[in-house]
Amino acid sequence: MREGISALEAEGHTWRFPEIGEAYRKVETAKKAKKYPTETTYTDDQGLQAFRKVDGTAIGTLINFRNKYLGHGVPLNREQCAELYAHYKPILDDFLQGLVFAPDLTLVRAERTHLFRLTGTAPEEVDGRQPTVAEREKVWVEHSDGRRMELMPFFILPGQVAGVGVESGVLVYEQFTGGKRLVFHGPDSSHGESVGEVLERLKSMIRLKEEEPPKKHTQEWVQVDEGKALSEILAEPGHVLPGLPVFHALVPGTPFHAEFFHSQHCRGFAP
Numbered sequence: 001m002r003e004g005i006s007a008l009e010a011e012g013h014t015w016r017f018p019e020i021g022e023a024y025r026k027v028e029t030a031k032k033a034k035k036y037p038t039e040t041t042y043t044d045d046q047g048l049q050a051f052r053k054v055d056g057t058a059i060g061t062l063i064n065f066r067n068k069y070l071g072h073g074v075p076l077n078r079e080q081c082a083e084l085y086a087h088y089k090p091i092l093d094d095f096l097q098g099l100v101f102a103p104d105l106t107l108v109r110a111e112r113t114h115l116f117r118l119t120g121t122a123p124e125e126v127d128g129r130q131p132t133v134a135e136r137e138k139v140w141v142e143h144s145d146g147r148r149m150e151l152m153p154f155f156i157l158p159g160q161v162a163g164v165g166v167e168s169g170v171l172v173y174e175q176f177t178g179g180k181r182l183v184f185h186g187p188d189s190s191h192g193e194s195v196g197e198v199l200e201r202l203k204s205m206i207r208l209k210e211e212e213p214p215k216k217h218t219q220e221w222v223q224v225d226e227g228k229a230l231s232e233i234l235a236e237p238g239h240v241l242p243g244l245p246v247f248h249a250l251v252p253g254t255p256f257h258a259e260f261f262h263s264q265h266c267r268g269f270a271p
Contacts, residue, residue: 002029016149017141019101027058027098036061036091041068042229058095062088104144107151110135 005021015021027033035055044050056064065088069076076084107118110131116123118139131138142148171184171192182194224233251257 016147017105017143023098023101024059027095028060033057034094038064040064058091058098061091062095105141106144107139107141109139110137112136 001024005024035057037053038056038061039051040054040056041049041051065084069084105119108126109116109118109123113130115126115129115131117126138150140148140150171186171190182199183191184194185191222236224236
């Protein structure tokens with residue numbers, strides 16, 4: 001996501017809802033983004049799983065919590081749950097406070113002659129407003145000031161997916177399997193697979209993207225902190241690698257060290 005935002009901004013992309021990007025930068029990529037101590041796993045030199053303390057952003061820390069305790073972890077007892085709640089609840093609060101614009105955005109679903117608001121705990125019909133012919137059977141997000149963006153095929157209606165009832169309200173894109181199936185999941189833990197129009201629209205989007213001429217990006221040397229882990233280096237803005245990363249450790253005082261730092265590739269580097 002970080003590199004996708006950077007690439008789009010480098011191309012002068014106009015954001016429909018720039019406040020979402022601003023909130024992301026504030027909590028994730030800004031120099032003053034708040035960091036939280038947490039414990040993460042890694043594979044040591046012996047190939048064994050080990051743990052270490054790191055400082056992560058709110059998003060990274062919450063993702064780590066999900067992966068460690070919800071996605072693949074073992075059931076916890078009451079004391080462990082209370083301890084985790086005390087640690088992660090303030091982090092979640094900080095993250096949610098950055099989403100102050102959210103009440104101005106509404107997720108809307110059109111079904112026949114009815115409009116439903118999907119941003120509450122249950123679908124709520126919008127009084128006094130009917131969908132136009134172009135809006136029917138679609139899902140979009142709209143701002144109170146009139147800005148809007150259609151979300152299909154990434155948010156779709158259950159009627160367009162096999163094996164899922166209308167009680168799900170709306171489904172969210174999960175994965176695209178080899179060009180044959182689109183898999184979605186709903187808020188009630190239901191799953192479904194795409195049929196018809198939704199799958200064809202995504203294939204059309206992919207085909208149009210493949211036909212776009214490739215954007216050329218210049219490759220250059222970057223100076224990194226040797227004390228950082230590889231994952232931290234690759235997470236830096238602009239550190240997009242076309243293949244395997246290559247690192248060179250230069251020995252100060254050697255002829256190559258002096259030649260390298262005076263070459264045109266290293267202007268602005270600190271020897």
